[in-house]
Amino acid sequence: MRPRRLPMWEMQRYKQLHPLQPGERVDIAHKHCPAVMGGGEDKKKRLNIRRTDDGTTYLFRCNHCGYSGGLHLSPAQAAEGRRGRLNATGRRNHNVGNGHANRTTGPCILPKDTTFHYQAFSARAKHWLHRGGIVPTLVQKFKLGYSPDLDRVVLPVWREGELKCYQTRRLKDDDSPKYLSYGAANEKWLHIKTGSKVIVLVEDYLSAIRVSPYADSVALFTTSLTTNALNELIGCQYDRAVVWLDNDNSHVKRKERELKAKLGLYINQVDYVQSIDPKLLSDETIATTLGVVANDVTLDAFPVILTE
Numbered sequence: 346m347r348p349r350r351l352p353m354w355e356m357q358r359y360k361q362l363h364p365l366q367p368g369e370r371v372d373i374a375h376k377h378c379p380a381v382m383g384g385g386e387d388k389k390k391r392l393n394i395r396r397t398d399d400g401t402t403y404l405f406r407c408n409h410c411g412y413s414g415g416l417h418l419s420p421a422q423a424a425e426g427r428r429g430r431l432n433a434t435g436r437r438n439h440n441v442g443n444g445h446a447n448r449t450t451g452p453c454i455l456p457k458d459t460t461f462h463y464q465a466f467s468a469r470a471k472h473w474l475h476r477g478g479i480v481p482t483l484v485q486k487f488k489l490g491y492s493p494d495l496d497r498v499v500l501p502v503w504r505e506g507e508l509k510c511y512q513t514r515r516l517k518d519d520d521s522p523k524y525l526s527y528g529a530a531n532e533k534w535l536h537i538k539t540g541s542k543v544i545v546l547v548e549d550y551l552s553a554i555r556v557s558p559y560a561d562s563v564a565l566f567t568t569s570l571t572t573n574a575l576n577e578l579i580g581c582q583y584d585r586a587v588v589w590l591d592n593d594n595s596h597v598k599r600k601e602r603e604l605k606a607k608l609g610l611y612i613n614q615v616d617y618v619q620s621i622d623p624k625l626l627s628d629e630t631i632a633t634t635l636g637v638v639a640n641d642v643t644l645d646a647f648p649v650i651l652t653e
């Protein structure tokens with residue numbers, strides 16, 4: 346009997362909805378399962394999707410209707426998978442729902458073709474940085490990169506001269522997920538120290554940069570504070586903390602309360618800001634929102650970012 350094939354469009358849709366690292370699998374509901382009366386959804390999650398260890402193929406099989414199929418990736422897509430594989434130890438945390446995926450741990454190696462020369466960035470990369478208020482001098486200062494191979498912006502974090510973690514940010518809508526984070530789980534955070542007594546906690550790298558002329562900042566990359574990051578903040582003896590998350594859902598609101606409670610144990614005044622991410626706001630709005638002025642802290646106060 347001829348094996349029954351899943352239609353190509355359906356496999357492509359599932360791949361888009363459930364991006365996997367090489368070797369990973371996921372069981373989901375088969376949306377148009379022929380074994381369900383009327384071709385409805387099989388809600389028992391009997392559709393198994395697996396990405397091969399070499400990253401080149403997605404394999405599908407529904408254990409209810411028996412339909413199956415395979416989807417081969419383009420060389421560029423497969424290459425990204427292999428790169429992720431290189432850094433992976435097999436552990437995976439799921440996306441927390443704000444577009445920040447954290448999945449890889451292990452040694453931190455930037456994509457081989459990462460360039461730090463702004464002129465070599467793609468137009469989309471420049472546009473994305475520009476929209477986040479990041480001018481070329483800041484790109485240089487923070488040593489932000491671009492990988493032509495991945496077509497993603499590369500956001501590295503150095504501490505004490507060592508690359509501790511990095512993120513890549515997609516530039517095309519059909520490239521998912523939005524952010525990918527690499528490095529040991531406890532090391533995934535950015536702390537920009539400028540000598541301020543105020544610390545602002547934000548979600549993303551660009552927002553941390555944008556806040557830093559007005560206060561010290563931490564980018565959480567998720568909505569939680571790692572133990573390492575908390576210890577570092579305690580050590581800095583801040584007078585005031587501001588939690589600034591784009592709290593568009595109940596998950597983030599809950600995380601916000603947790604952060605506030607945690608910080609409140611160590612820092613006198615903890616406020617939180619209800620607003621979109623700082624990277625989308627003007628400098629004036631950021632300053633007004635924080636209730637501080639950029640005077641003694643200037644861009645020159647940025648830490649020197651070490652080159653490799």
Ligand SMILES: [Zn+2]
Pocket residue numbers: 375377378379380387392407408409410411412
């Ligand atoms: Zn089925």
